[in-house]
Amino acid sequence: MTVATKERKLTIARAMAEAIAQEMRVDERVFVMGEDIGPLGGVFGNTRGLHEEFGSERVRDTPISETAFMGAAVGAAADGMRPIVELMFVDFFGVCFDAIYNLMAKNTYFSGGEVQVPVVLMTSTGGGYSDAGQHSQCLHATFAHLPGMKVVAPSNAYDAKGLMTAAIRDNNPVIFMFHKALQGMGWLGTEKDAIVHVPEESYEVPIGKAAVVREGSDVTIVGITSGVHHGLKAARQLAERGISAEVVDLRSLVPLDRAMVIESVRKTGRLIVVDEDYHSYGVSGEVICSVVEQGVPLKAAPQRVAYPDIPIPFTRPMEQWALPNADKIVAAFETMEKNA
Amino acid sequence: MTVATKERKLTIARAMAEAIAQEMRVDERVFVMGEDIGPLGGVFGNTRGLHEEFGSERVRDTPISETAFMGAAVGAAADGMRPIVELMFVDFFGVCFDAIYNLMAKNTYFSGGEVQVPVVLMTSTGGGYSDAGQHSQCLHATFAHLPGMKVVAPSNAYDAKGLMTAAIRDNNPVIFMFHKALQGMGWLGTEKDAIVHVPEESYEVPIGKAAVVREGSDVTIVGITSGVHHGLKAARQLAERGISAEVVDLRSLVPLDRAMVIESVRKTGRLIVVDEDYHSYGVSGEVICSVVEQGVPLKAAPQRVAYPDIPIPFTRPMEQWALPNADKIVAAFETMEKNA
Amino acid sequence: MKPSRDQKLWMYEQMHTSRYFEECIEKIYMEGKSPAFNMANGPIPGEMHLSNGQEPCAVGVCAHLNADDIVTATHRPHHEAIAKGVDLDRMAAEIFGKKTGLSGGRGGHMHIFDARVNFSCSGIIAQGMGPAVGAALSRKLQHKEGVAVAFLGEGAANQGAFHESLNLAAVWKLPVVFVIEDNAWGISVAKSASTAIERNDKRAAAYGIPGHYVPDNDPLAIFEVAGEAISRARRGEGPTLIEIETYRLAGHFMGDAEGYRPEGEKEALFARDPIPKMRRHLIDEEEWSDAQDQELVARTHARVDKAIQFARDSEYPAPEEALEKVFV
C-alpha cells in the first residue's frame, strides 16, 4: 500500500509553537514565560495556541522585568524545570544581559557541572521593515562571542522545529534567534522560502551542525537566517552566468560548524560570508578567519556582506541600502573575480 | 642653557587621574561619577586625588545603580556636560548595557547629530589574579562590535594619559578600557613596562591610530593592552632566534586602524593576533579577516592567541594555562613556520 | 494651583493638535498597507504607537514647562512631543522618514529628538528615566534653572531602571518629575497581572519622595498636581512621582487586534474621551462658544495639515547618508 505523503507547509512561527507544544505534552517540566506570550500568543506568533492548551500556570505572561524573569528562568532550571523564556526583541538584551551571559551561561561552569541550566531563550532578530535602531538588530556575535550559551538561528520552518525541540531537550542554555522577516507573519513581510514542509511528529535538528542548502563548486556562500535566503537568491543569479555557488546555512553559531565551512571552501576555493549583524567583530570576520587560519587554499580573497557599523536607520531608503541582499553578494563575487 | 629632561614615570592609574584632573581644571563641564570613585579614589586608583581637589559635587560616588547613572551620564551630556563615568569592572556591563549600547551610543544618530553625547566610560578589564569568571573578562569585542561608541584601551601610561585627554575632549561616547594588570596597582600585580615616562603637560593621543611599538620584518604581532606586552616579550624571545618581530599596539578598537596593520603585514607577510578576550567572534578574527579580505600576500596562515571560549576559571593553574602569553605567541610562530 | 482660562485653552488646543495629528498619521499609515497589512509598506512604515486618549497627561504636565526644561518620553511620544513644543513640521517629516525630519529620517516615530526644546524619546521601556535624572543633575551642577520630566507607562514601572532612577534622583535631590501614564495595559498584559500594587504613586515612599495619583484622566487635576511637583523641583526640593489614570483609545500599536480587551472596554473609554469632556468644561465654566471652538479646531487642523504636507512634500535622504552622524 502506498501512502501519498502530503506536504505540510508551516511558517517558522507555527513550527516553533508546535515544537514547544509537543515537548510540553510529554515533559511536565517545560514551561514558557515572557511578555505577551500568553493569550496573545507572542507578538511574533511563536507561542500561539499554547496558553489555550496549557493554561496560565505553564504559559505565563510576565511584567516588563526582563532581569527578574531571566534570572527566574535560571533559578527554575537549576531547580529541575526546563523554562522557555522569551526576550521579545533581541535589541532588549541590554536591560538583562547580566542574567544571561554572567548567570545563565556560567552557573554550570561555576558549579563544576553540578548545576544544570536547561533554559531556552527565544528572541526575535532582524530588520527590513523600518522598525529603527532599537528594534531591528541581529546581534548574532554579541551572544555568540560569550562562552556558556549555545546559539542557534533557523532559516526555515523545518530547522526551526527541529532546533527548538533539540534546544528544549538540551541540558544547557540555548539562545534561539528567529528572524522576524522569516517568521511568516504577513505584517512583517514574509520570506516564502522559509515556509517549508514540517513533519508532524517530533524530531531534532542537531545543534552545532551546519547544512549545505545548495551544492556548488565555484564559491561558498555562508549565511545564517536571512543571509541564507540572500545567498540562495544570489546563487540563482550566479547560476544564470554559469557560476555554481554552494550555500551553507550555519544554523548554529555556537557551536560553530567550522569543519563544514572549511570542507566547502576546500572544494570551491572561494568564500563569501553574509550576515545581517554588524560588520566588525562579528560573524563574518569569525567565519573568514576560521577558514584562513587553517591555511585552506583560496582562489581569491574572501569577502563579506554584512550590516555596516551604523545604528539601523528608520527610513526605508537608508535601511534597505544598508541591508545585505543578493545583489551585494553577486557584487562580492565579481570583486573576487576582478582581483583574482 | 641645557635642561636635563627628567623621566617622570607614572602608572596608568596615575596617568588617567592626571588627565582627568587637568581637563577638570580647564573645563567646568567635566565631572566624574561611579562607585567608590570619590574619597576612595577608585578601586583601581584612577580617580585618586580628584575628590580632594574637586569635591563631591564634581566627583560623585553613586549607588550601585549602573543603569541609572549610565543613563544619567547620557542625559547630562546631552544637556552640555562632559561626564566621565566608571563601570568598576567591565564584567558588570550586563546590568546596564542598554543605557550604553542602545542609548549612549545611538542618541547622536537618532537625533541626526543634533544631540551630542560626550561621555567617557572608563572600565577595568582583564584577569590573571584569580578573580574568577565575573571579574576577569576583557569583553573587547562586546563593546567594539556595536556601533556608535569609540573604544580605546591603552597598554602604557603615556597612551593612557593621551587617550584619556582625547576621550574627554571627544564629542562622542568613548569607552576607555584599562587592564587591571597594567594599572600599576601592586595588589593586582604590575606589568613594569606599562609604567613609562608621562609628560606633565596635557596632550592627546589620537583615537583610532595604532602604534608600531617595535619594528620588525618577519612577523607582525598585533595586540591590545596585555596582548601588547605579551607580544613584546615574544618578540624578544624570537629575536634571540634571529627572527625579527614587529609589534603593533592597536590602542583603539573603534575606530580600528586597519591600514596600519595591513601596512605592517605587507612588510612582514605573517600575522599573529593576541587578545585576552574570548577567541570566537572577537578581536582576533576581526583583525585577521581585515587583512586577508584585502588580499595581502601572506607567507603563512595567520594565527591567533586568544582566551579560549570558556568562562574564566578561578583556580590559578587553570587560569594561567588559559591566558595568552609570550610562549603561546612563539608557538604560534612555530606553527606558521612548520606549515609554510 | 488651578489653570487659568488661557492655560486651559492652551491645553485644549494641544490636545486637539495631538489628536488630529494622530488621526492624520493613522490614515496615512494605512496607505499601501491593504489588502495585506505589512508594516514595511506605505509612506509611514514601521511600528506606530498612537497616544490618542492620553493627551491630558502630556498637556497637564507640559503646561508648566518651557523650552529650556527637559522631557524624556517613550515609544508613544506624539502627545508629549506636541505639548513640549517639538517642531511639528520636522516631526511629521521624521515620521515619514524624510530628509527634513528631525534626524533626517534616521530615528523615526520612536526616536523623536528636538534639541531646541530638549525633547527626546526612546523605544526601550523606561530608558528615558536615567537621562532625565542626568539632565536634572546637569542643571544642578551648572546652577542653571530647569526641570526634567520623564514620562513612562505603568508597565515601565516594573523595570529596574524605574527603581534605580527614582532612588538616584532622591538621593541627589534633583529637579526631576516622573510621570506614569497608567493606561491599564502593557501591550496585552493588564496592570493587575504585572504590578503587585494597585497604584504606583505608592512606590514614591520607597524613595522618601512625594507620590501623587490623578484619577480619571482629568487634565485640570493633572495640571494641578504636576504644577505642584514641578514647582517643588524648581525650588530645589527634589523629585516627585505622579501616576495618572489615563486611557489608550487605540491598540498598542497599529495592527493590534486588541483581543485582550474585555468586552465593552473600548466603548466605555470612548464615552470618556477627554477632548469632548474638556470642551464641555470650557463651555460650562469658561464661556467658550461653538464659534470659538470651531475656530480653534480649524487652526489646529491647519497647523497639522501643513506639517503633514511638509512631510509629504519633502524628499527622502540619499541612502548613503545612513553612514553619517554615527559620530560627530
Next chain:
Amino acid sequence: MKPSRDQKLWMYEQMHTSRYFEECIEKIYMEGKSPAFNMANGPIPGEMHLSNGQEPCAVGVCAHLNADDIVTATHRPHHEAIAKGVDLDRMAAEIFGKKTGLSGGRGGHMHIFDARVNFSCSGIIAQGMGPAVGAALSRKLQHKEGVAVAFLGEGAANQGAFHESLNLAAVWKLPVVFVIEDNAWGISVAKSASTAIERNDKRAAAYGIPGHYVPDNDPLAIFEVAGEAISRARRGEGPTLIEIETYRLAGHFMGDAEGYRPEGEKEALFARDPIPKMRRHLIDEEEWSDAQDQELVARTHARVDKAIQFARDSEYPAPEEALEKVFV
C-alpha cells in the same frame, strides 16, 4: 516564634564555625602576600570578602531551612553557606582552587555552589534575586515544598534587579524571602549616600508585601522575624522583605584600608561582636557552662581544621580541565 535552646545552640555553633573558618582563611590568605600584597599570590588568590560580624543574619534565617530549601547568596557568602549546610571540606577546597572543591576550582570564593543543599552565590550585586524567585516558582509549578531565600547587601537594594524581583515574586505570590544584610557600607559608600530612605524594609510596601526590620544584629530577633516570613511563604502567602542591621567587622575585601570608616567605628563594632553576646545570653538564660562552651568551640575548630587540611592536602586540577563543564 522563639528559638528553643537547641535552636539557639545550633545558631551559636554555626556562628562559631563561620567565624573560625574565616579566621583560618584570613591567615592563609595572607600567606605569600607579604611583603608586597598582591592578590594573585599565595594559596588563596583573588578577592576575599569576609563576613565576620554578619553571622547572625545567616544563622537566624537558615535555622528555619532544610537542605531542600534554596538559598542564593552574594559575593560575601561564607556565613550563609555554612549555615545552609554547604559541604565544608569541598567549600574550603574550592576557595583554595583545588580539584576536590565544589566545582573543581572553577568558581572560587565568590562562586560557591552546592547543589546538594541548593546553595549558590554570585559576584554580581543582586544577581541572586531572580534565581531565588525562579526556584520559588519552580516549587509552585511542581507543587513541591520549599522556600527560597535571597540574601543581599543594603547596597544591592538600589539595583534594578531588587525591584523587578520583589515585584515579580509578589505578583506571582511565590514562596521567597528577601533578606538584606545592612552592614552600613557598600565598599566605601555609606548607606546614607546611596539609599534615599533609612530602612529598606519600607520598600516592601511598594510590592504590597510585609517588610520587617531587625535592629542590632540580634540572632534571636532575626530568628523570630525570619521564622514568621518563612512560615508565611510555606503557607503559600507570598514573599516577605527583611532588613537586618548587621556589622561588617572586616574590610570590604582583604586589603581594604578602611579609610572611609569614621574614627572609632571599628572599635564600637567589635564591642558589639555578636558571638560573645550570644555566649553571654546562653550563660545567662540557657544554663550554658564554660565547659560546654569550650567543648562546642573545640568541636567547631576541629571541623574547620579538618576542612582546611582537606583543602591543603587536595591536589590542583589539571590545567586543561578548564575546558570541561562549559557545557554538560
